[in-house]
Amino acid sequence: AGLLVLFLIASPFGVEIRLYMGVMAISIFTVVISDSAQSLFVAHERLKVPSIVGSIFSGISAIGGGIALLLGGGLLSVFVVIAFAHILVAILNIWLVRREYVGHRFALDPVLAKSLMRDTVPLGLLIVLMIAHGKIDILMLSKIAGGARLAPDGVGELVATGCYGAAYKVFEAAAIVIMAVRGALLPTVSAAMVEGRERVRIAYSRGCRLLTLVYGLPLVLLTPFGARWVVHLLFGAEFDLATVPVMILSFAYALYAYNAIMLPILINSKRLLSFTFYGFLVVAINIGLNWLLIPQWSLYGAAAATLVSTIVMVLIKFRILSQEFGRSALFSIPRSVALPALITLAVALAVFHGLHAPALAVVAGGATYYYGLFRFGVIAADDRALLGKLGGQVRAAIGSQS
Secondary structure, three states, rough: OOOHHHHHHHHHOHHHHHHHHHHHHHHHHHHHHHHHHHHHHHHHHHHHHHHHHHHHHHHHHHHHHHHHHOOOHHHHHHHHHHHHHHHHHHHHHHHHHHHHHHHOOOOOOHHHHHHHHHHHHHHHHHEEEEEEEHHHHHHHHOOEEEOOHHHHHOHHHHHHHHOOOOOOHHHHHHHHHHHHHHHHHHHHHHHHHHHHHHHHHHHHHHHHHHHHHHHHHHHHHHHEEEEEEEEHHHHHHHHHHHHHHHHHHHHHHHHOOOOHEEEEEHEOOOHHHHHHHHHHHHHHHHHHHHHHHHHHHHHHHHHHHHHHHHHHHHHHHHHHHHHHHHHHHHHOOOOHHHHHHHHHHHHHHHHHHHHHHHHHHHHHHHHHHHHHHHHHOOOOOHHHHHHHHHHHHHHHHHHHHH
């Protein structure tokens, strides 16, 4: 936030852009306070608190922003409403932390602060690299010539970039589930690290298996039937070019879901620094592939670059964790999942081609798939207990991300 304020003072932009940046600086500063407080509650598995606070923020932002627009306010008024909501939430978080944990005094322990910086700088750098990995293709798509080949009416890169951005928005919403699962698993994995490496190995194997069965596989199976319907519903028929990138990115986000279990283990096993160096390699691969594929295939090439670099990222993480816990820790998908998967595809295909109803095909296929997981014993009894425990944590975590 401080860097943004300095840039604001020295920026060559007009008054309106500088106002936007000033309001954003305030929002960023208060978000840092809120995230720090909510991390404390998550670490103590008190997820109802961030859930309630997140819901309050969502309500204030949505209602206030809607009122501002109804009263004729522009984009700046919405920015101000969001910043005001951030300030209220930060004040509420500070009050909760002081009441529940630190009383009425704040103190800085230099030794602890130095230790925290040493442990968290690699994580912060990794987060920056992952943001770059997710956004660099949009920036390159808007800059590299050749994006007009697949854009309608010859309007050029602008349409290709807008449609690709729309495809990303679909999965940014889906990524909330991944973030919620990761937040719910972090305390569990931290406790397992204290109990012993074998406990972590079991948690790693079961976590990967459940993520595949509950999230990754249905996403890949059902996205082809509902991609166009989702794009048209959210953005309109003029964004039809986003349909194929949505299908490609569904594979990437199915793999990206493994971050929910891998990242907490990397953090707790002190191997995060190793992967941070590999993060530069993943970003470089993504940039190189975008440079090669975008001129020829436009937004389809950008989606393919994201998919390939995500595959590389996940394989590297698997490699690091297999060195830490042994190859036996790598998850295995039960063969019995093949039957519910085939039945799901058959049901979705029948509904899709028979009734021409993509939404119904996705719902019917999804219901069939999840029923089959339990009906054919794909998910074991102990996994069901783990799902039940995580279910409440994930619901609360989704509330904090709302």
